[in-house]
Amino acid sequence: MASSTGDRSQAVRHGLRAKVLTLDGMNPRVRRVEYAVRGPIVQRALELEQELRQAMGQRPITFLRQVLALCVNPDLLSSPNFPDDAKKRAERILQACGGHSLGAYSVSSGIQLIREDVARYIERRDGGIPADPNNVFLSTGASDAIVTVLKLLVAGEGHTRTGVLIPIPQYPLYSATLAELGAVQVDYYLDEERAWALDVAELHRALGQARDHCRPRALCVINPGNPTGQVQTRECIEAVIRFAFEERLFLLADEVYQDNVYAAGSQFHSFKKVLMEMGPPYAGQQELASFHSTSKGYMGECGFRGGYVEVVNMDAAVQQQMLKLMSVRLCPPVPGQALLDLVVSPPAPTDPSFAQFQAEKQAVLAELAAKAKLTEQVFNEAPGISCNPVQGAMYSFPRVQLPPRAVERAQELGLAPDMFFCLRLLEETGICVVPGSGFGQREGTYHFRMTILPPLEKLRLLLEKLSRFHAKFTLEYS
Amino acid sequence: MASSTGDRSQAVRHGLRAKVLTLDGMNPRVRRVEYAVRGPIVQRALELEQELRQAMGQRPITFLRQVLALCVNPDLLSSPNFPDDAKKRAERILQACGGHSLGAYSVSSGIQLIREDVARYIERRDGGIPADPNNVFLSTGASDAIVTVLKLLVAGEGHTRTGVLIPIPQYPLYSATLAELGAVQVDYYLDEERAWALDVAELHRALGQARDHCRPRALCVINPGNPTGQVQTRECIEAVIRFAFEERLFLLADEVYQDNVYAAGSQFHSFKKVLMEMGPPYAGQQELASFHSTSKGYMGECGFRGGYVEVVNMDAAVQQQMLKLMSVRLCPPVPGQALLDLVVSPPAPTDPSFAQFQAEKQAVLAELAAKAKLTEQVFNEAPGISCNPVQGAMYSFPRVQLPPRAVERAQELGLAPDMFFCLRLLEETGICVVPGSGFGQREGTYHFRMTILPPLEKLRLLLEKLSRFHAKFTLEYS
Numbered sequence: 042m043a044s045s046t047g048d049r050s051q052a053v054r055h056g057l058r059a060k061v062l063t064l065d066g067m068n069p070r071v072r073r074v075e076y077a078v079r080g081p082i083v084q085r086a087l088e089l090e091q092e093l094r095q096a097m098g099q100r101p102i103t104f105l106r107q108v109l110a111l112c113v114n115p116d117l118l119s120s121p122n123f124p125d126d127a128k129k130r131a132e133r134i135l136q137a138c139g140g141h142s143l144g145a146y147s148v149s150s151g152i153q154l155i156r157e158d159v160a161r162y163i164e165r166r167d168g169g170i171p172a173d174p175n176n177v178f179l180s181t182g183a184s185d186a187i188v189t190v191l192k193l194l195v196a197g198e199g200h201t202r203t204g205v206l207i208p209i210p211q212y213p214l215y216s217a218t219l220a221e222l223g224a225v226q227v228d229y230y231l232d233e234e235r236a237w238a239l240d241v242a243e244l245h246r247a248l249g250q251a252r253d254h255c256r257p258r259a260l261c262v263i264n265p266g267n268p269t270g271q272v273q274t275r276e277c278i279e280a281v282i283r284f285a286f287e288e289r290l291f292l293l294a295d296e297v298y299q300d301n302v303y304a305a306g307s308q309f310h311s312f313k314k315v316l317m318e319m320g321p322p323y324a325g326q327q328e329l330a331s332f333h334s335t336s337k338g339y340m341g342e343c344g345f346r347g348g349y350v351e352v353v354n355m356d357a358a359v360q361q362q363m364l365k366l367m368s369v370r371l372c373p374p375v376p377g378q379a380l381l382d383l384v385v386s387p388p389a390p391t392d393p394s395f396a397q398f399q400a401e402k403q404a405v406l407a408e409l410a411a412k413a414k415l416t417e418q419v420f421n422e423a424p425g426i427s428c429n430p431v432q433g434a435m436y437s438f439p440r441v442q443l444p445p446r447a448v449e450r451a452q453e454l455g456l457a458p459d460m461f462f463c464l465r466l467l468e469e470t471g472i473c474v475v476p477g478s479g480f481g482q483r484e485g486t487y488h489f490r491m492t493i494l495p496p497l498e499k500l501r502l503l504l505e506k507l508s509r510f511h512a513k514f515t516l517e518y519s
Numbered sequence: 520m521a522s523s524t525g526d527r528s529q530a531v532r533h534g535l536r537a538k539v540l541t542l543d544g545m546n547p548r549v550r551r552v553e554y555a556v557r558g559p560i561v562q563r564a565l566e567l568e569q570e571l572r573q574a575m576g577q578r579p580i581t582f583l584r585q586v587l588a589l590c591v592n593p594d595l596l597s598s599p600n601f602p603d604d605a606k607k608r609a610e611r612i613l614q615a616c617g618g619h620s621l622g623a624y625s626v627s628s629g630i631q632l633i634r635e636d637v638a639r640y641i642e643r644r645d646g647g648i649p650a651d652p653n654n655v656f657l658s659t660g661a662s663d664a665i666v667t668v669l670k671l672l673v674a675g676e677g678h679t680r681t682g683v684l685i686p687i688p689q690y691p692l693y694s695a696t697l698a699e700l701g702a703v704q705v706d707y708y709l710d711e712e713r714a715w716a717l718d719v720a721e722l723h724r725a726l727g728q729a730r731d732h733c734r735p736r737a738l739c740v741i742n743p744g745n746p747t748g749q750v751q752t753r754e755c756i757e758a759v760i761r762f763a764f765e766e767r768l769f770l771l772a773d774e775v776y777q778d779n780v781y782a783a784g785s786q787f788h789s790f791k792k793v794l795m796e797m798g799p800p801y802a803g804q805q806e807l808a809s810f811h812s813t814s815k816g817y818m819g820e821c822g823f824r825g826g827y828v829e830v831v832n833m834d835a836a837v838q839q840q841m842l843k844l845m846s847v848r849l850c851p852p853v854p855g856q857a858l859l860d861l862v863v864s865p866p867a868p869t870d871p872s873f874a875q876f877q878a879e880k881q882a883v884l885a886e887l888a889a890k891a892k893l894t895e896q897v898f899n900e901a902p903g904i905s906c907n908p909v910q911g912a913m914y915s916f917p918r919v920q921l922p923p924r925a926v927e928r929a930q931e932l933g934l935a936p937d938m939f940f941c942l943r944l945l946e947e948t949g950i951c952v953v954p955g956s957g958f959g960q961r962e963g964t965y966h967f968r969m970t971i972l973p974p975l976e977k978l979r980l981l982l983e984k985l986s987r988f989h990a991k992f993t994l995e996y997s
Binding site: 057058060061062063064066067068069070071072074101106107109110112113116117120122138139141143144145146147181182183185189192193194195198213214218221258259289290291309314322326328336340341342343344345346354355356358359360365369370371372373375377378405 | 535536538539540541542544546549550552579584585587588591592594595597599600615616617620621622623624625659660662663664671672673674691692695696699736737751768770800803804806814818819820822823824832833834836840843844847848849850851852853854857911919968
């Protein structure tokens with residue numbers, strides 16, 4: 042200690058010195074996290090996207106906000122300006138809250154009544170297949186629950202490190218979380234030629250290669266796909282479940298876009314339902330976690346950070362550990378829990394709010410479907426751009442041809458070629474799309490992700506402007 | 520692959536088999552997490568505490584809920600039942616939200632306007648010392664930000680693993696997070712004989728010992744203390760800052776109870792203010808993160824999960840990495856951000872809501888002060904219980920004498936002696952307190968943490984009942 046005191050006094054005399062926490066000395070796993078959707082380019086992009094939404098004037102669903110306002114300020118329960126069913130719903134939620142208030146912590150797994158409502162929602166969705174509220178855990182958006190389940194799975198060192206299969210292209214939460222946890226990201230490629238379908242042969246390939254250097258323990262599936270917009274067929278889901286069972290992989294099903302299916306012939310099948318209908322040995326044994334959120338669907342209430350995970354066939358002791366882990370963060374935001382409750386148990390046909398609720402919901406979904414179709418059409422008319430059908434979710438992920446000279450120019454600038462394209466697009470047109478390299482893509486192919494959220498006519502202009510920019514860009518570098 | 524396929528088919532034929540994710544195979548760090556405050560005993564305890572709060576009928580602060588309801592349901596902006604300043608505040612917040620709605624994601628660091636309001640709050644609190652909004656990051660409660668900063672600090676393996684000094688007794692978020700991150704928890708004991716004061720000689724002792732087996736890089740301080748209720752003097756804070764600077768430790772100041780100071784002669788001094796007033800070399804160099812929350816104070820709006828961290832002298836590149844890490848989780852809940860805005864910029868004296876706001880706030884704080892005093896008095900009248908003054912925060916942490924036979928009985932049952940006491944207390948009286956072993960305490964001493972939140976007369980009954988139970992328990996095991 043004496044010599045260290047001497048060093049210290051010297052350090053103090055020296056004046057300015059190195060920081061304790063530096064880029065070189067910080068958590069190396071955090072440094073490895075890359076998060077394309079929220080990288081520096083996207084800060085500006087996000088602001089632009091918000092301006093878009095604002096211009097769009099998409100109003101929140103009235104019933105949801107009425108009930109939430111009543112919950113936030115129960116003095117309003119005596120106001121004549123709210124429908125009776127909204128008041129009843131608010132009272133029901135408040136009764137289930139600590140101190141009858143959204144301001145109290147809930148238990149860490151979420152308000153019991155809401156877990157029960159979620160279980161009933163799952164049962165209705167899955168044609169009556171039972172769901173146990175004790176297997177439902179509310180979360181801070183879906184991200185929170187996804188990270189929690191991944192955390193449980195990570196173990197081992199070196200060649201025994203946990204490997205997790207994720208689709209490419211993927212939603213970057215997965216790559217970021219695996220990097221932070223020190224797990225091995227095992228890429229399986231979705232098949233762009235078949236509208237981004239998941240191919241079990243490709244799962245086998247990815248798994249076989251991964252077994253050389255890690256211990257694969259989990260398989261993540263995003264359905265409907267982000268960023269691909271693909272909706273999986275029932276046959277595909279069955280094949281994935283068989284694969285996971287045979288290869289002893291824990292299944293994570295990211296199903297946050299389950300209400301967002303637009304294409305004729307496409308239908309959402311939950312992994313839980315398919316698993317249960319497959320019977321033994323799958324139904325009683327295959328471990329599954331399914332995630333949902335209040336951020337997507339027709340409601341799009343991202344800011345409230347509501348979500349849940351349902352776990353199926355999870356080891357009971359592990360489930361206890363999961364609850365312990367959740368309890369460290371106390372509880373998910375209670376307004377988000379309340380909102381989730383409304384999403385999973387909307388007004389019934391006999392309720393005064395039913396007609397308006399249905400009309401608003403259908404209007405949002407119908408417009409999204411029209412915009413999904415429009416996106417595909419406009420992009421596929423543009424030379425050098427090809428776009429798979431946006432069967433579901435909220436994005437298109439078109440492929441763009443970039444001329445070799447543009448690729449060279451990007452390399453000179455130290456940028457991924459699609460990042461270069463997106464930056465130029467942003468600068469020259471103000472249109473913000475996210476480069477495909479942030480989601481992953483086959484070597485030598487280039488994509489971008491674009492949201493279908495702007496209002497129809499505005500979206501048409503954006504699509505056309507983008508297509509024209511691409512033509513100009515191609516010319517410039519040819 | 521061929522032989523593994525054979526194994527698989529066999530496994531399928533076998534029927535039931537081991538889970539993929541088991542207690543033995545799961546993340547060993549997660550298994551090591553202990554979280555006393557939310558352990559199994561406390562599930563029931565929490566419910567009881569909520570019933571207490573409910574019985575207490577503590578109403579939320581009117582102004583906060585009015586503005587939030589207006590933000591949630593802007594249709595109410597035309598209602599005559601809300602004061603003008605509440606409407607103006609709601610409009611101001613909504614203008615700063617994406618799409619003018621709480622339902623949109625914000626940027627990951629939080630809504631810029633609110634970061635600016637937080638910076639101005641810090642400046643007022645600290646007598647005009649400047650605060651930069653770019654150093655303020657909004658979070659999901661304070662816990663979220665604390666975990667984020669700790670994450671940045673964790674590096675190394677074996678003897679170079681990051682060590683983090685935390686007080687004992689501590690708030691278990693710290694021990695849980697360090698276990699999960701694989702960092703080394705370095706305990707420094709608060710001095711119960713001096714009302715749980717922090718003693719720099721003890722910091723030296725803890726640090727010296729820790730250097731044998733890890734690389735200490737950070738020092739956590741909780742002021743006002745949870746669970747101790749201690750409020751640090753300015754002299755103490757100066758000594759801690761000098762220590763941190765000389766020993767090259769990143770400082771984490773958990774200041775979530777900054778509005779909860781009750782004792783005559785006690786005053787809250789922020790680490791930021793003291794640091795800045797100490798001048799060079801400390802002011803310009805000592806790295807500090809200070810945390811605050813909407814869950815405590817006079818508002819107690821835990822369920823909204825609002826909070827922030829201000830970082831001081833953090834390396835710019837590390838700060839970018841922190842933002843990247845935050846962006847993986849998208850954004851803190853926007854209703855919590857809005858609530859935080861109201862807490863950091865309450866009604867001004869000229870505003871219509873000012874008088875009621877002040878009256879409600881002062882009533883809550885005055886009652887808390889009376890309950891803090893009462894707790895100390897009643898416990899110190901009870902033989903075998905001694906309780907330091909509750910100078911601040913929301914808990915007492917009295918020491919209880921447990922007879923040797925009770926300690927033996929607990930050991931037979933495989934329970935910590937204070938856990939045994941608390942369980943018996945819960946069973947026989949319905950009173951829920953949390954055993955000291957969950958927070959840490961000197962070997963051979965026993966404590967429990969009890970909230971001062973119940974209404975005064977109810978609290979008096981609880982304190983007396985608890986004291987009588989302790990006497991009975993002591994007799995039973997003597």
